[in-house]
Structure formats: C-alpha cells, structure tokens
Amino acid sequence: MSMLTNHILTVCALLCLFIFYAQRKCWLFVWQLKGWRGVIEQPILWLLLVVNLEPNDIMVAVKRCRKYFKSPVAVIVGTRILLYVDDPGTMEAVLTAPECLNKTFLQNGFFANKGLLHAKDEKWKIRRKQLNPTFSHQTLLSFFNTFNAVGQEMQQQLSEMLLQTETHRISFEALEDLISRAVLEVSCLTTMDTSTHFTRSDTEGITRTYRTLMEISALRTIKPWLQIDIIFRWLNEKIYEKSRRCNKLVEKFVTDMVQRKLDEWYAKSQTSSTRETKINIVKVLKKNDSIDGIDNAADALTDGMNSSSAPLVSVDVEHKRIFIDQLFHLAEMGELTFAEIINETQSMVMVSFETISTSIMNVLLCLAINREYQNELRNEIRQVLSKVSAQQRQQQQQQQKHQQRTKHINPADVDNADDFHLSVVMENLQQMPYLDMIINESLRLLTTVPMNIRNVSKDIQLHIIEQKQQQRKPDIDKLRDGQDVIKGKRILWIPKNTLIAMDTFSMQRDQSNWGPYAQRFYPKHFSKDYQHARHTFAYIPFSKGLRTCIGSRYSIYVLKIFLIKLISRFDFDTSACLDNLEFVEGISLKLRQAKNIEFHVQPCMQQ
Numbered sequence: 001m002s003m004l005t006n007h008i009l010t011v012c013a014l015l016c017l018f019i020f021y022a023q024r025k026c027w028l029f030v031w032q033l034k035g036w037r038g039v040i041e042q043p044i045l046w047l048l049l050v051v052n053l054e055p056n057d058i059m060v061a062v063k064r065c066r067k068y069f070k071s072p073v074a075v076i077v078g079t080r081i082l083l084y085v086d087d088p089g090t091m092e093a094v095l096t097a098p099e100c101l102n103k104t105f106l107q108n109g110f111f112a113n114k115g116l117l118h119a120k121d122e123k124w125k126i127r128r129k130q131l132n133p134t135f136s137h138q139t140l141l142s143f144f145n146t147f148n149a150v151g152q153e154m155q156q157q158l159s160e161m162l163l164q165t166e167t168h169r170i171s172f173e174a175l176e177d178l179i180s181r182a183v184l185e186v187s188c189l190t191t192m193d194t195s196t197h198f199t200r201s202d203t204e205g206i207t208r209t210y211r212t213l214m215e216i217s218a219l220r221t222i223k224p225w226l227q228i229d230i231i232f233r234w235l236n237e238k239i240y241e242k243s244r245r246c247n248k249l250v251e252k253f254v255t256d257m258v259q260r261k262l263d264e265w266y267a268k269s270q271t272s273s274t275r276e277t278k279i280n281i282v283k284v285l286k287k288n289d290s291i292d293g294i295d296n297a298a299d300a301l302t303d304g305m306n307s308s309s310a311p312l313v314s315v316d317v318e319h320k321r322i323f324i325d326q327l328f329h330l331a332e333m334g335e336l337t338f339a340e341i342i343n344e345t346q347s348m349v350m351v352s353f354e355t356i357s358t359s360i361m362n363v364l365l366c367l368a369i370n371r372e373y374q375n376e377l378r379n380e381i382r383q384v385l386s387k388v389s390a391q392q393r394q395q396q397q398q399q400q401k402h403q404q405r406t407k408h409i410n411p412a413d414v415d416n417a418d419d420f421h422l423s424v425v426m427e428n429l430q431q432m433p434y435l436d437m438i439i440n441e442s443l444r445l446l447t448t449v450p451m452n453i454r455n456v457s458k459d460i461q462l463h464i465i466e467q468k469q470q471q472r473k474p475d476i477d478k479l480r481d482g483q484d485v486i487k488g489k490r491i492l493w494i495p496k497n498t499l500i501a502m503d504t505f506s507m508q509r510d511q512s513n514w515g516p517y518a519q520r521f522y523p524k525h526f527s528k529d530y531q532h533a534r535h536t537f538a539y540i541p542f543s544k545g546l547r548t549c550i551g552s553r554y555s556i557y558v559l560k561i562f563l564i565k566l567i568s569r570f571d572f573d574t575s576a577c578l579d580n581l582e583f584v585e586g587i588s589l590k591l592r593q594a595k596n597i598e599f600h601v602q603p604c605m606q607q
C-alpha cells in the first residue's frame, strides 16, 4: 500500500471514530430501546428512509418505516435521534415531562413563530401563565353572543350561495372559504375586539393569505433548509416571493389592528392618576421594536402625552381581560414590547382560525359521508332547541335587538326568529351529548393537528406506563368492560436534543387503541363504555399534559355553535368516501383531493 492510501485510510478511520464518538449516546439509546435488534435496524432504516424520502419529507418517510418496525422507532440522524412515537403510553410520558416542552428547529419554519406556540423554557412558562386567564370559563362565556351572531351570518351567507347555484352543489373549497372567513371574523372579534365582517366578504383576501402562509409554513417545516432565505429563494423563487408578499399583507393586517386597539385603549382612559402608567407603556413600546409601524404607535402615545388635554391609559385590574387587553396590560407592566404584542397576536389569530375551520370542514365531511349520523344529530339539535323556553326566547330576542343596533345582526332575523335563530347558550350545549360524540369522533379520525414534534432539552429518564391490550384487535364487548387492558412499566433513558415526533393521527386510528372500527367514523367510540377502556392519552386532538392547547375549550364552543347553525338548517351530502381520502400532513390535516370534493347542500326547514 502506498503512503497516500495509508493516509486516506487513517483519516477515514479517525473520521469514523469521531462520528461514532459524537453518536455514542444515540447508539446507547438504540441499544437500550431494542437491544441488538435496534442496532441492526439502523442501516435498514437509513436505506428505507433514503428510498422513501423522495418525494416525501422525513416524517412521512419515518412513518412508512414504522410499518416494518415495532413502535417506538428510533433512527439516528447525524448526531441526533429522531424518535417516532405512536403509542399512548410513550405519548403520556413525553407530554408530561418538563424536559420535553420545547418545540424543535423544524417548527421554526412556521411563519408566525414568535408567539406562545413557539416560546421556549422559562419564557414559555411565564407567557403561558400570563395568557391562560384570557381563555378562562367566564371569558369564554362572554364570547357566546359573538359565536352565535357570526354563526348566524355564516348560515345566511350559505343560504345566499345556494340561491346562486341551481344544483345546490358547493365545492369543498368554496365552503371552506366561507367557514374560514367566519372563523377569522370570530377570532378577530373575540381575541382583538375588532370587527372585520369577513363572513360577508374579505376583499383583501386576508383569509386566503393566511391559508397560503400555512401551506408555505408546512413546506418550510418539513424541508427545514428552506428556512434559510437565501436557499429558499435559490430553490424556489416564486414561492419565496409569494411568501414575502403574504407575510407583508398579514403583518400589516395585524399591526393595523393592534395599533387601532392601542389608540382606542389610550383614548378610553380619562383619569390623570394613571399618567405614570402611560409613561411606562410608552417607554416599553419604544424599546426593542423592529416592526414597521411600531414607532408610530409609540409616537402616537408620546404625542398624546405632550398635550395637556390628552386622555391617559387606565388600568382596570379587576376586569376580566380579553387577549388584546391582557397584552396591553402586560406591556404596561413592562413585561411586553410592541413587537412582542404583534408577534403574540399574529400567532394567536393564525392558530385560532386555521385549526377551527379545518376541524369544522372535517366534521361536515364525516357527516356528509355518514348521513344517518347527521340525521341523528339534527334530531338532537332540534329537540333541544325546541325546548328552549319562551322566556329564554324573549330574553334572547331583546339581546339580539340590542346587538342589531351595534353590529352583527340582520333586523329581519330578529323579528322572524324561530328556534334555530335563537342564540345557543351553554345550557343547550350541555344537553347535546350526541354533538359531543360527533365532534370527538371527527377529531379522532381526521385529527386536525396530525403530528407534534418536541425537542428533549436535557438527558432524561422517562417512566412509561403502558396500557396494553392483550390482543391486537380487541373484541368490542371486552373493551366495554375494560377487562383486557393490562398495565406495564418501562423506563426509557433519552439523550438531550432527541427529536420526538408524536404521530397523533396514526395513534387515533390504531386498532389496538380503538378496536375493529378504528378506521371508520363510529361516534359510539365516545359512548361512556368505550371511554373507560382506552388509555387516557389515546385521544389527544388538542395535545395533553403541560403544553396542551390553550384554546381547546374556545374551539369546542365555536365548533359546536357553528355546527348547530349549519346542521339545523342544511342537509349535507357528498359522493366522497372516507376510505379513499388521502391526506397531506402539514401543520394541519389537509385533503389531497379537496379540489375534487363537492357537497350537495339542501336547506332543511324546521319541522
């Protein structure tokens, strides 16, 4: 052998040693997880990943590998582990571990990535505590009138759409557009106290822009190299430019909204005793700001301060605050800058409207495919609403007349109010158990957020309590008794920087958790008997544990009220079939064939 060959071999050997040393914790983990099988699995997994990677992303590729390997699957990628989890026991351990709270670098691809949703460590803890009260029970109850009023407007808009089509056929995309606009209107009204009238029209295309940004965000999440601007532009200039345009539009939309609220907030305050506070908020808003319009906002306040007649900001600590007021309050306390207010708002408006509208569309699709369940639901809604007492009706009509004077209600609706124009109140929702079952089953089968990914912030030991079914396909009657569920314990040591991908979509469709009808739309899965039998983490559409969705109850109320408005008035039918649906697993679940799906919508009057 020549000297050169010797040198090359030595360098290669050293390189291998170095890589092996850097990966030592990963190999230990793999050994601990599955013994020698885990080690042998690695080259096979790498091969399968390479085969499946094009045109898929790494998550889809790992998911495909899962078909051949027992869960959880761990694959060494560089010096990190990617741990794929789709069993409730491991999910519970991960979601309740304080070391698994942070999002990963992949989620930096999300366009609104500076709010609570992406906050890390201490910052997340503080922000979550600060924002929790804005989703309190009392605050949510105060939103019911808005949910009803916008739901009513949506119903009206759908009637008008039907009048324009002789065949009563509405494309999935047209219905999704209407529902998205209504949900965005609700979101702006409730979190920002800002009227947009998007349900009627969205001339600037804000809703569409948000949806486009979600698609681009999904792309940048699954292809993280696109998060580097220069590479993104080089690889796909058209999408890059589109994303810049869209970003600019929604940034302006949110900044204008915040600025208007800030002006109003400032104008509302009358007392000079709060002058100190005002000085604080101006100071805070002037600090660290990097977004267009920020200086204007702060300047507006400073200008006001210079005039002796200018109103001053007031602090009403006792009053329950909606989201935007809470942000202003925090800014006043010196805990938020204007840029942070914009970031939090952008993130909240985005997540709230996109997830809810996707969920409503999924429920409608399930009901249109399974009309027998739709009829049963309509009967329940009708029964409950027809029982609403005359007194309640009178009260509600008075309330609606008041609202009509303010903003949302069409006067004709108030005078002709029948049972289905009545505002749905909390008490009505509590009398609709079948509606609960339908929504839960849709969120199980077509879960809105199909995958959660977390980063492990330090080496940890997870104590996994498994609930295993003794047979892979449990008998329904046995499941009802909950007798064939046994508990086991396992300890898993996980190295720092492991990426844990939790596949909620697959777990919620797995026969070992849900029995023989796991892949079917079967609302009885949520009858009381079933609930006892399954693992408590087998159903987590809003995630669970420490970092569970802050807006879960908010979403459920909007979902319920909107569905009541739609199902009580319209019959939905479609030729689409659940078995043939293909999914695009982005940030939220999307249908590959959405363009080809049509709803046949018939108005169905009160009997």
Ligand code: HEM
Pocket (backbone or CB within 6 Å): 116, 117, 118, 128, 348, 351, 352, 353, 355, 356, 359, 448, 449, 452, 453, 541, 542, 543, 547, 548, 549, 550, 551, 552, 554, 555
């Ligand atoms: C059907 C509708 C919704 C679904 C299915 C849903 C689902 C989820 C899931 C799965 C997570 C956890 C993500 C993770 O751990 O990576 C989450 C977090 C979050 N959701 Fe929702 N969500 C919905 C509606 C909403 C609404 C309406 C809001 C706000 C009004 C909201 C605000 C948030 C926020 C801020 C977080 C981050 C919480 C934190 O990190 O502390 N979501 N959501």
